[in-house]
Amino acid sequence: MTDAAQQPRTNRAYWTVEPGRGELRTAPLPAPGPDEVLVRALRSGISRGTERLVHRGLVPARVHERMRAPFQEGTFPGPVKYGYLSVGVVEQGPQPLVGRRVFALHPHQDRYVVPAADVTPVPDGVPSDRAVLAGPVETAVNALWEAAPRFGDRVAVVGAGMIGACTAALLARFPLARLQLVDPQPSRAGLARALGVEHVRPEDAAGECDVVVHASSTAAGLARGLELLGDEGELIEMSWYGDEDPAVPLGADFHARRLQIRASQVGVVAPARRARRTPADRRAAALDALRDPRFDALLTGSSPFEELPATMARLAGDAPEALCHVVRYD
Helix, strand or coil, X not given: CCCHHHCCCEXXXXXXXXXXXXXXXXXXXXXXXXXXXXXXXXXXXXXXXXXHHHHCCCCCHHHCCCCCCXXXXXXXXXXXXXXXXXXXXXXXXXXXXXXCEEXXXXXXXXXXXXXXXXXXXXXXXXXHHHHCCHHHHHHHHHHHHHHCCCCCCEEEEECCCHHHHHHHHHHCCCCCCEEEEECCCCCHHHHHHHHCCEEECHHHCCCCEEEEEECCCCHHHHHHHHHHEEEEEEEEECCCCCCCCCCXXXXXXXXXXXCEEEXXXXXXXXXXXXXXXXXXXXXHHHHHHCCCHHHHHHEEEEEEHHHXXXXXXXXXXXXXXCCEEEEECC
């Protein structure tokens, strides 16, 4: 706990200052109000797919507002302070939260002040490194509320990136007849084994699926996902394509087989649960799911906060094996 008189007066945060270049900036740290918390960061996570687009300045102008992170500062393509996977300890705020580890949808920053309602306590059994995955796991929870897989279903997850892998890890708990994680990279076989699911290449994936979850962010993955569906099957589209507009194969037998494509986006709670669940409920469910140590397989590296500009540049380049990179605030 930090006494108010000893509270640090500044914070340091990572900013993308222009496409391809980031830096750490120092700024004043406001004192928390009566319904706010001061959080000292312990870890943050780099969501490589989205943050790669931000770092490279590839967020399309038409979605600048929709892509805003909850505590983002600045605008795309930069300068912009962006990120949404932060775990820290509350140093000041409402007494029940003081001293507790919390998750917040906050950019990479060593200390920050946010409304108390916008932090979620991290369960004692969840290590801080793993807790940064609350964001993608929450996205996966929302997708499964959309997909509603049933007992004995045949399910494929196409794309073994962070979102696809989180979704497959949750689906491994379901009583399914078949679950395959479909990805062309042979190296994803090790990840699949750690998650307790079967890895197959796209050409070897089994068809007649009841549900396909697509998370590869490629037109080829989307096309293969539709091919894997059985008649009247449903594809849940989770991919973010940035400035690309993929071709969707709606010819051939798409209509004859009465296939369905449904979007899933974490910005709102899935309609099937919206009347009974809030975003806070959904995030708490994701953090509870992270008690499972299998999720550690998604943590593919770590580095100090001080090295973040160089780390982001490296991850935005050719780092296909990267899933979630952990930033340490030691």
